[in-house]
Amino acid sequence: MAAAASALENEKDSKKLRYAFGNVLSLFILLLIGVLAFSIRLFSVIKYESVIHEFDPYFNYRVTQFLTKNGIYDFWNWFDDRTWYPLGRVIGGTVYPGLTLTAGSLWWFLNSLNIPLSVETVCVFTAPIFSAIAAWATYLLTKEVKGTGAGLTAAVLLAMVPSYISRSVAGSYDNEAVAIFALIFTFYLYIKTLNTGSLFYATLNALAYFYMVCSWGGYTFIINLIPMHVLLCIVTGRYSSRLYIAYAPLVVLGTLLAALVPVVGFNAVMTSEHFASFLVFIIIHVVALVYYIKGILSQKMFKVAVTLVVSVGMVVCLAMVAVLVALVASSPTKGWSGRSLSLLDPTYASKYIPIIASVSEHQPPTWPSYFMDINVLAFLVPAGIISCFLPLSDASSFVVLYIVTSVYFSGVMVRLMLVLAPAACIMSGIALSEAFDVFTRSIKCQLPELLSDSQPGAGDMASGNTVVHNDTVKVDKHSNAEKNDETVKERPSKKNRKKEKEPVEKVSIKSRIEKRLLVLPLETSIIAIVLLILLGAFYVVHCVWAASEAYSAPSIVLTSHSHDGLHVFDDFREAYAWLSHNTDVDDKESILTSLNACVLMGIPILINTHGPLSVFTVQHSLAVKTNKLVASWWDYGYQTTAMANRTVIVDNNTWNNTHIATVGTAMSSPEKAAWEIFNSLDVKYVLVVFGGLVGYPSDDINKFLWMVRIGGGVFPHIKEPDYLRDGQYRIDSQATPTMLNSLMYKLSYYRFVETDGKGFDRVRRTEIGKKYFKLTHFEEVFTTHHWMVRLYKLKSPKNRIRGKAKKSKSNQKTSSTARLKSADKIKKNPWH
Amino acid sequence: FFYLVRVGHPINYYLQFVTRFYIHFTAEQVVYMAIVGSFPFNSFLSGVLSCVGTAVLAVCLRIQVNKENKEFKDLPPERAFADFVLCNMVLHLVIMNFLG
Numbered sequence: 001m002a003a004a005a006s007a008l009e010n011e012k013d014s015k016k017l018r019y020a021f022g023n024v025l026s027l028f029i030l031l032l033i034g035v036l037a038f039s040i041r042l043f044s045v046i047k048y049e050s051v052i053h054e055f056d057p058y059f060n061y062r063v064t065q066f067l068t069k070n071g072i073y074d075f076w077n078w079f080d081d082r083t084w085y086p087l088g089r090v091i092g093g094t095v096y097p098g099l100t101l102t103a104g105s106l107w108w109f110l111n112s113l114n115i116p117l118s119v120e121t122v123c124v125f126t127a128p129i130f131s132a133i134a135a136w137a138t139y140l141l142t143k144e145v146k147g148t149g150a151g152l153t154a155a156v157l158l159a160m161v162p163s164y165i166s167r168s169v170a171g172s173y174d175n176e177a178v179a180i181f182a183l184i185f186t187f188y189l190y191i192k193t194l195n196t197g198s199l200f201y202a203t204l205n206a207l208a209y210f211y212m213v214c215s216w217g218g219y220t221f222i223i224n225l226i227p228m229h230v231l232l233c234i235v236t237g238r239y240s241s242r243l244y245i246a247y248a249p250l251v252v253l254g255t256l257l258a259a260l261v262p263v264v265g266f267n268a269v270m271t272s273e274h275f276a277s278f279l280v281f282i283i284i285h286v287v288a289l290v291y292y293i294k295g296i297l298s299q300k301m302f303k304v305a306v307t308l309v310v311s312v313g314m315v316v317c318l319a320m321v322a323v324l325v326a327l328v329a330s331s332p333t334k335g336w337s338g339r340s341l342s343l344l345d346p347t348y349a350s351k352y353i354p355i356i357a358s359v360s361e362h363q364p365p366t367w368p369s370y371f372m373d374i375n376v377l378a379f380l381v382p383a384g385i386i387s388c389f390l391p392l393s394d395a396s397s398f399v400v401l402y403i404v405t406s407v408y409f410s411g412v413m414v415r416l417m418l419v420l421a422p423a424a425c426i427m428s429g430i431a432l433s434e435a436f437d438v439f440t441r442s443i444k445c446q447l448p449e450l451l452s453d454s455q456p457g458a459g460d461m462a463s464g465n466t467v468v469h470n471d472t473v474k475v476d477k478h479s480n481a482e483k484n485d486e487t488v489k490e491r492p493s494k495k496n497r498k499k500e501k502e503p504v505e506k507v508s509i510k511s512r513i514e515k516r517l518l519v520l521p522l523e524t525s526i527i528a529i530v531l532l533i534l535l536g537a538f539y540v541v542h543c544v545w546a547a548s549e550a551y552s553a554p555s556i557v558l559t560s561h562s563h564d565g566l567h568v569f570d571d572f573r574e575a576y577a578w579l580s581h582n583t584d585v586d587d588k589e590s591i592l593t594s595l596n597a598c599v600l601m602g603i604p605i606l607i608n609t610h611g612p613l614s615v616f617t618v619q620h621s622l623a624v625k626t627n628k629l630v631a632s633w634w635d636y637g638y639q640t641t642a643m644a645n646r647t648v649i650v651d652n653n654t655w656n657n658t659h660i661a662t663v664g665t666a667m668s669s670p671e672k673a674a675w676e677i678f679n680s681l682d683v684k685y686v687l688v689v690f691g692g693l694v695g696y697p698s699d700d701i702n703k704f705l706w707m708v709r710i711g712g713g714v715f716p717h718i719k720e721p722d723y724l725r726d727g728q729y730r731i732d733s734q735a736t737p738t739m740l741n742s743l744m745y746k747l748s749y750y751r752f753v754e755t756d757g758k759g760f761d762r763v764r765r766t767e768i769g770k771k772y773f774k775l776t777h778f779e780e781v782f783t784t785h786h787w788m789v790r791l792y793k794l795k796s797p798k799n800r801i802r803g804k805a806k807k808s809k810s811n812q813k814t815s816s817t818a819r820l821k822s823a824d825k826i827k828k829n830p831w832h
Numbered sequence: 833f834f835y836l837v838r839v840g841h842p843i844n845y846y847l848q849f850v851t852r853f854y855i856h857f858t859a860e861q862v863v864y865m866a867i868v869g870s871f872p873f874n875s876f877l878s879g880v881l882s883c884v885g886t887a888v889l890a891v892c893l894r895i896q897v898n899k900e901n902k903e904f905k906d907l908p909p910e911r912a913f914a915d916f917v918l919c920n921m922v923l924h925l926v927i928m929n930f931l932g
Binding site (some may be wrong): 197198199200202203206207240241242244245248249252253255256257259260266269288 | 878884911918926930
């Protein structure tokens with residue numbers, strides 16, 4: 001008796017020790033996952049240099065620079081006069097501050113510890129750090145849904161999934177770098193609150209949601225998914241008071257916190273994106289009241305009371321709906337913003353807002369891109385969904401809803417594959433972990449029988465295991481038998497996957513007692529485990545390849561391999577450096593130009609609520625830089641302001657369609673008309689990207705049709721068919737005269753024939769149409785080494801007077817010049 | 833998942849308190865806004881949402897503290913109250929910030 005008691009004590013101690021060992025192992029694995037997530041994103045830093053990629057990150061970098069230099073108060077009130085000339089941009093009110101504040105505070109913290117990292121380094125490495133933290137958040141989330149084993153698997157999958165790598169590589173300093181972490185963390189806290197019913201986690205949930213709102217416009221996904229899930233729980237009869245505690249404080253606190261962020265402001269209560277949360281808020285109160293009353297009253301009175309409550313609730317609901325409908329019907333987009341509406345109705349953007357349709361990230365994805373971006377997970381996800389249904393809990397229903405909605409949205413826009421990635425990882429983690437569970441359990445159950453054939457003395461062990469099979473065994477004997485099997489099995493495992501087996505075993509202890517055993521034949525299980533490990537190996541190989549080859553290119557620097565080694569095309573930075581060194585930043589107060597700028601304010605423009613008020617008040621104290629502006633297509637705006645430090649007309653924010661259409665019209669018009677338009681905007685330099693010499697496919701000639709479409713959307717005299725020959729876009733001798741006379745053609749191909757004598761465009765693969773021509777209103781000031789960026793300067797007005805004599809003879813195609821003819825000597829508006 | 837209470841218990845008093853104070857107060861604010869106009873909108877929003885928020889939090893506390901509620905029998909009432917206080921502090925901090 002005493003021996004048995006002491007044996008029991010030993011069992012308990014060994015169990016505690018093994019739990020402690022399991023915990024330490026999990027922690028160590030998590031640390032390794034963090035290191036993995038961080039290091040797989042460093043390819044671009046190793047292959048190129050620590051530089052910021054793409055276009056949007058340059059803007060964030062510039063904002064962070066401003067924040068670190070001037071402090072937070074100036075940052076909140078910053079009015080940027082270097083972009084969108086002459087309108088400017090209210091940075092405090094139009095930027096999602098989460099990313100910049102995070103990087104800024106990281107920089108400040110490191111500097112206060114006397115670690116002198118530059119702002120650029122912090123910005124470049126913010127994304128890998130937060131992806132490591134996001135992997136940990138995925139572990140926490142999946143642990144709440146299914147358990148530790150699934151958590152670790154999901155975390156390791158997320159650390160490597162190519163879709164997430166593509167937007168969070170070192171140097172990609174964009175909102176999604178922190179936003180995905182905020183998304184997963186908010187979901188984790190929501191599930192945690194749902195599981196525990198603690199108000200503490202509800203508060204944390206609201207704060208994490210606030211961080212998400214600060215970081216990314218995709219926060220509307222959260223504020224619609226959670227109400228959807230609450231509704232699902234109510235409808236399927238899973239209402240509980242924990243649901244109320246998880247949801248109601250979130251709505252109130254969340255709406256308040258969202259309204260605090262200047263970008264969102266009152267949109268938090270006025271746009272359709274948030275209405276779902278309010279509706280479900282009312283519904284959950286009605287349901288809560290119904291259940292509450294059910295408890296107090298007797299049966300008859302309950303029926304009466306229920307009808308009363310439900311009718312009152314319906315009335316309130318209908319009143320709310322009426323208010324919403326009134327608000328919504330008054331706006332042409334039914335209260336949704338353009339981007340959200342294009343998500344719900346994929347054809348909306350192409351019909352009404354060509355700018356949104358033109359961004360390549362907003363196109364629907366192709367099938368191969370699914371396999372490129374989430375690879376193996378694509379077919380592990382259905383297995384995960386099934387596994388979530390056995391058994392169905394609140395948390396697993398939430399994850400199922402998450403994956404279904406994110407699959408739909410990723411089918412609408414390629415960019416949203418990023419939101420699909422965590423869901424896919426969670427599902428696949430669950431699936432893989434459950435599969436491993438079944439197979440290892442089968443092996444464990446059958447291995448001692450195998451052993452008992454060779455070792456007759458292990459009869460007790462075998463009998464212990466048979467007791468296990470009957471589901472009545474105590475936990476300690478169970479775990480003791482297991483431990484022996486575990487050590488025997490781990491030796492033959494070659495690949496380093498035992499990290500998954502130990503925590504899986506912890507989960508399977510509990511599940512084994514509860515579930516009935518499904519024992520597969522031993523050989524099948526072993527082969528299946530080996531195949532699963534092989535699957536994982538393929539996934540890893542693909543992810544590493546994708547990270548190093550496909551997603552690590554900083555598009556600011558291009559390389560190509562040729563027979564004589566590596567060619568580096570650093571043309572962009574060359575051009576911006578030239579701009580910043582060879583042009584002046586002239587600060588001149590000019591009453592005339594500021595008055596003119598006020599006149600331009602009268603144009604109907606699509607801006608947010610903060611725009612007109614603040615711009616008007618600042619306008620008169622604005623130090624106007626006259627005649628030192630750079631005009632280019634909006635892709636390059638951020639880079640120009642950040643690296644060349646010059647004022648631009650339009651940039652990547654694309655909030656003002658008319659302004660962009662003006663630039664597009666100018667690019668599509670003949671030289672004279674374009675000169676007029678640019679002169680009215682105080683432009684001095686025009687920047688054109690041209691890839692014909694080296695074969696760079698994303699140059700302005702390829703984007704030209706979008707310029708025509710966007711320009712044509714606002715200025716009807718620009719018609720797209722004028723630029724196409726038989727519906728085909730060409731630049732060779734068969735091109736239309738409108739095309740050959742347009743500014744974009746001329747600026748791209750000026751003197752191009754001097755390079756190889758024939759003017760062969762490597763991207764379009766033809767010889768150009770008009771080869772020998774002179775520019776009358778522009779002069780070339782700089783062309784980079786590989787002719788990728790070309791800079792032109794507007795010639796001063798003296799030429800125009802000379803040109804006026806010629807103009808009466810030439811054929812006027814565009815009516816905009818006819819309109820401009822009657823303008824007076826001071827700068828005029830082309831659209832009055 | 834429902835919580836039984838005896839009639840004549842402080843619950844009736846509580847229910848009256850909730851209906852009379854919070855709902856009344858919210859309705860009053862909405863009426864005031866309808867009369868005076870919605871400028872400044874942020875003050876109106878913060879006022880209304882503070883009422884609604886504290887009502888919600890009070891209900892949550894009530895749910896958690898109720899002894900007959902089976903799901904929360906492991907939760908000590910002091911912890912529930914501490915959570916309530918924390919949540920209220922965060923809510924009011926945000927309200928005061930938003931009040932303008």
